[in-house]
Amino acid sequence: MSNNAISRKTSGVDKALRVALYTVLLVAAAFYLIPFIVMLITSLKDVEEIRTGNLLSLPAALNFDSWAKAWSSACTGSSCGGISPYFMNSFQIVLPAVAISTLVGAINGYVISLWKFRGSDLFFAAMLVGCFIPFQVILLPMAQTLGWLGIANTTSGLVFVHVVYGVAFTTLFFRNFYQSIPGELVKAARLDGAGFFTIFYRIILPVSTPIIVVTVIWQFTQIWNDFLFGVAFSGFDTQPVTVALNNLVNTSFGGKEYNVDMAAAIIAALPTLAVYVFAGKYFVRGLTAGAVKG
Amino acid sequence: MANLVIDNVKKRYGNTEILKGINISIKTGEFLILVGPSGCGKSTLMNSIAGLEDVTEGRILIADKDVTYTSPKDRDIAMVFQSYALYPNMTVEQNISFGLEMRKVPKAERDVEVQRVAELLQISHLLDRKPAQLSGGQRQRVAMGRALARRPQLYLFDEPLSNLDAKLRVEMRTEIKKLHKKLGTTIVYVTHDQIEAMTLADRIAVMKDGQVQQLGTPQEIYDNPANLFVAGFMGSPAMNFIPAKVIEQNGTPMLELATSTTVALPFPKPEALKNYVGKTILLGLRPEMITEPQPHKEGQPFVTTTDVEVEVTEPMGADTMILTRVNDAEINCRSNPMYPAAAGSIIKMMFDTSKAVVFDQESGRRLDL
Numbered sequence: 287m288s289n290n291a292i293s294r295k296t297s298g299v300d301k302a303l304r305v306a307l308y309t310v311l312l313v314a315a316a317f318y319l320i321p322f323i324v325m326l327i328t329s330l331k332d333v334e335e336i337r338t339g340n341l342l343s344l345p346a347a348l349n350f351d352s353w354a355k356a357w358s359s360a361c362t363g364s365s366c367g368g369i370s371p372y373f374m375n376s377f378q379i380v381l382p383a384v385a386i387s388t389l390v391g392a393i394n395g396y397v398i399s400l401w402k403f404r405g406s407d408l409f410f411a412a413m414l415v416g417c418f419i420p421f422q423v424i425l426l427p428m429a430q431t432l433g434w435l436g437i438a439n440t441t442s443g444l445v446f447v448h449v450v451y452g453v454a455f456t457t458l459f460f461r462n463f464y465q466s467i468p469g470e471l472v473k474a475a476r477l478d479g480a481g482f483f484t485i486f487y488r489i490i491l492p493v494s495t496p497i498i499v500v501t502v503i504w505q506f507t508q509i510w511n512d513f514l515f516g517v518a519f520s521g522f523d524t525q526p527v528t529v530a531l532n533n534l535v536n537t538s539f540g541g542k543e544y545n546v547d548m549a550a551a552i553i554a555a556l557p558t559l560a561v562y563v564f565a566g567k568y569f570v571r572g573l574t575a576g577a578v579k580g
Numbered sequence: 581m582a583n584l585v586i587d588n589v590k591k592r593y594g595n596t597e598i599l600k601g602i603n604i605s606i607k608t609g610e611f612l613i614l615v616g617p618s619g620c621g622k623s624t625l626m627n628s629i630a631g632l633e634d635v636t637e638g639r640i641l642i643a644d645k646d647v648t649y650t651s652p653k654d655r656d657i658a659m660v661f662q663s664y665a666l667y668p669n670m671t672v673e674q675n676i677s678f679g680l681e682m683r684k685v686p687k688a689e690r691d692v693e694v695q696r697v698a699e700l701l702q703i704s705h706l707l708d709r710k711p712a713q714l715s716g717g718q719r720q721r722v723a724m725g726r727a728l729a730r731r732p733q734l735y736l737f738d739e740p741l742s743n744l745d746a747k748l749r750v751e752m753r754t755e756i757k758k759l760h761k762k763l764g765t766t767i768v769y770v771t772h773d774q775i776e777a778m779t780l781a782d783r784i785a786v787m788k789d790g791q792v793q794q795l796g797t798p799q800e801i802y803d804n805p806a807n808l809f810v811a812g813f814m815g816s817p818a819m820n821f822i823p824a825k826v827i828e829q830n831g832t833p834m835l836e837l838a839t840s841t842t843v844a845l846p847f848p849k850p851e852a853l854k855n856y857v858g859k860t861i862l863l864g865l866r867p868e869m870i871t872e873p874q875p876h877k878e879g880q881p882f883v884t885t886t887d888v889e890v891e892v893t894e895p896m897g898a899d900t901m902i903l904t905r906v907n908d909a910e911i912n913c914r915s916n917p918m919y920p921a922a923a924g925s926i927i928k929m930m931f932d933t934s935k936a937v938v939f940d941q942e943s944g945r946r947l948d949l
Contacts, residue, residue: 470665473632479653479682492669
């Protein structure tokens with residue numbers, strides 16, 4: 287009897303706590319979702335509807351005109367071809383930059399963790415400093431370097447900048463991951479007759495999937511979302527989508543087309559969103575795998 | 581199969597000398613064990629033989645060929661690691677054949693070799709599994725299989741059994757011994773477990789502080805330790821060290837032993853004690869040489885029976901260890917479990933000094949060699 291009473295009482299408290307918990311969670315979720323919902327419904331309204339309705343009022347009909355306009359005919363500065371060419375520019379920058387910085391980071395981490403040389407720890411420490419240099423600091427020297435290399439205002443130039451800036455992070459990721467791989471594995475492979483790159487390719491890379499996923503997501507997001515390097519180092523034809531989005535929003539003939547702005551913003555954010563949706567679970571798994579052994 | 585010569589090998593990191601001139605040579609087919617406490621340099625020596633670490637001075641010869649500066653893969657050796665170091669992304673089969681593949685052995689020959697090794701080690705049913713799906717003992721076998729597949733000149737085992745539980749360790753120990761008998765391979769084996777060393781080795785090199793303290797057969801090392809360290813390290817329970825005063829009786833140096841009464845123990849090589857009369861030396865006596873009185877030994881030379889007080893007894897099944905105190909040193913005696921020895925009681929024990937050894941108290945040097 288008394289046992290029952292106690293358990294019933296506890297379950298009442300439990301229920302209340304649970305309700306409170308869910309309320310907090312829902313509020314938090316809404317807090318993060320509302321800006322996106324506003325963007326989405328605004329992009330589906332026409333200009334008249336936006337002016338007359340309020341932020342959260344739903345569109346009368348689904349209207350994708352603004353998406354089409356943002357994609358192919360909105361004006362960004364003086365050209366009026368939408369953001370699609372810049373969207374492609376971004377891919378041309380992001381894909382090689384992610385691939386190269388990930389590969390270089392993997393080899394760096396492999397060397398620093400498993401082929402220690404005199405001063406390799408110092409080398410790693412120096413590399414880490416790279417993670418803490420603010421973007422703005424390197425703008426001028428980088429502009430000069432790109433000029434010397436003859437790749438100023440080109441896609442290759444931007445790829446170069448992102449690789450240089452990203453290698454510090456990718457090296458850190460891979461180094462921490464490889465730190466948990468026993469050195470005896472490399473010794474065994476050396477005795478088996480495998481060389482530096484064979485060991486990397488045949489033994490180390492195949493067990494690196496989690497950290498590769500983490501690095502790719504991280505680098506993809508960083509480089510895709512970059513605005514500062516994009517605006518500073520790109521030419522007129524090589525602007526990434528973030529810069530184009532800025533230009534689109536700031537270019538107005540007549541009234542402000544919020545629906546087109548919103549549609550363009552969502553389009554610009556879609557690739558990173560997609561990466562998270564498809565690889566997000568590896569991201570969390572990989573981060574913890576790097577941090578905690580096993 | 582090949583012989584191995586380690587010729588005055590030294591290794592320095594900056595100012596610290598890890599190996600201080602190692603000289604070991606073993607014949608083809610011999611099983612050499614490097615044993616010693618952690619930090620004695622045995623693993624460094626092993627890595628130097630493998631070529632995974634450079635030596636500062638000296639030479640290493642495998643099959644009479646100087647390989648001191650040869651890269652690991654060209655030394656024709658295989659190694660079994662403490663962590664097994666199996667390639668986690670490959671199946672057992674791929675693990676075993678990887679070394680062959682790296683040496684460009686054709687696929688058909690590789691398959692034959694994998695089958696041979698798998699049958700030898702009874703792991704044929706595991707060939708498709710990944711290392712993560714294997715138990716400790718199975719991983720151990722695969723690691724050995726990987727070494728065997730290449731048929732190298734020399735096998736190196738780096739503490740291969742220390743990650744196994746006690747029962748499996750004993751099983752695998754026997755297995756390794758059988759394999760060695762069957763294949764007649766030359767093996768260098770590192771361990772810190774002196775029982776492993778005793779049971780497996782043809783010859784043991786006891787190491788400490790980067791030096792070989794003694795190199796010899798297990799029995800030589802057990803019966804005739806070169807110094808106090810070797811005597812104390814080999815054998816379980818360890819040898820008893822009893823500080824004893826050298827006294828002269830009828831012109832013969834004897835060793836004074838104070839228990840409940842005081843007796844003089846004879847020593848097989850009294851001439852070694854001539855210069856120590858009146859001084860105290862360390863008498864080394866293995867536990868099995870201090871037993872309950874055994875009628876058949878009565879009257880033999882170097883056998884002395886005296887009273888001791890029992891402090892603690894530790895029954896081990898086959899024997900009972902009796903802890904007592906002699907000359908103020910705690911000593912272990914191995915007695916028959918039937919022999920009555922209650923803690924606190926005074927009992928008769930028989931000291932057999934025919935195999936006793938003596939050491940200098942300060943330097944640990946053996947005095948009767």
